[in-house]
């Protein structure tokens with residue numbers, strides 16, 4: 001049983017690292033490095049980079065839910081300390097925001113790139129950037145709650 005908890009924690013933290021670390025890299029390293037490129041180069045590059053990243057985020061979300069659900073069952077659900085409930089709540093908000101990015105804004109970026117409509121593409125990537133920033137902040141708070149909840 002203890003090994004199962006260790007494995008679940010490992011999977012939980014690894015998945016969270018891929019998701020939050022990827023957002024950190026995109027926001028603080030890739031975005032500033034690409035800012036001098038023309039929209040004709042920048043937007044197709046974002047489309048390719050994000051399309052690949054979002055597949056990994058979807059895998060990470062699935063694993064976070066499975067491992068988090070398993071770890072939660074150890075506390076008997078409602079008996080878990082408040083930071084764990086807060087982590088779960090914020091985690092779900094992050095997942096909803098990701099869903100909006102992936103299924104709302106990203107298809108707009110893809111259509112704009114395919115139709116070479118650069119102003120529309122720039123608008124879509126601007127929306128994605130804002131929501132990724134929100135999710136990055138929520139992710140950092142969620143990590144703090146997860147660590148606090150270890151009790």
Ligand code: HEM
Pocket residue numbers: 009012013016020064065067068069070071072073084087088089090091092094139140142143144145146147149150151
């Ligand atoms: C949304 C569903 C989630 C559920 C049900 C969930 C549940 C849990 C549970 C039950 C624990 C174990 C706490 C303990 O053993 O004391 C845990 C640990 C943790 N979780 Fe989550 N979690 C979720 C999402 C997230 C997200 C989105 C993040 C980060 C972005 C996160 C970060 C952490 C961290 C950092 C720990 C502490 C790991 C350690 O003990 O070192 N969790 N989670």
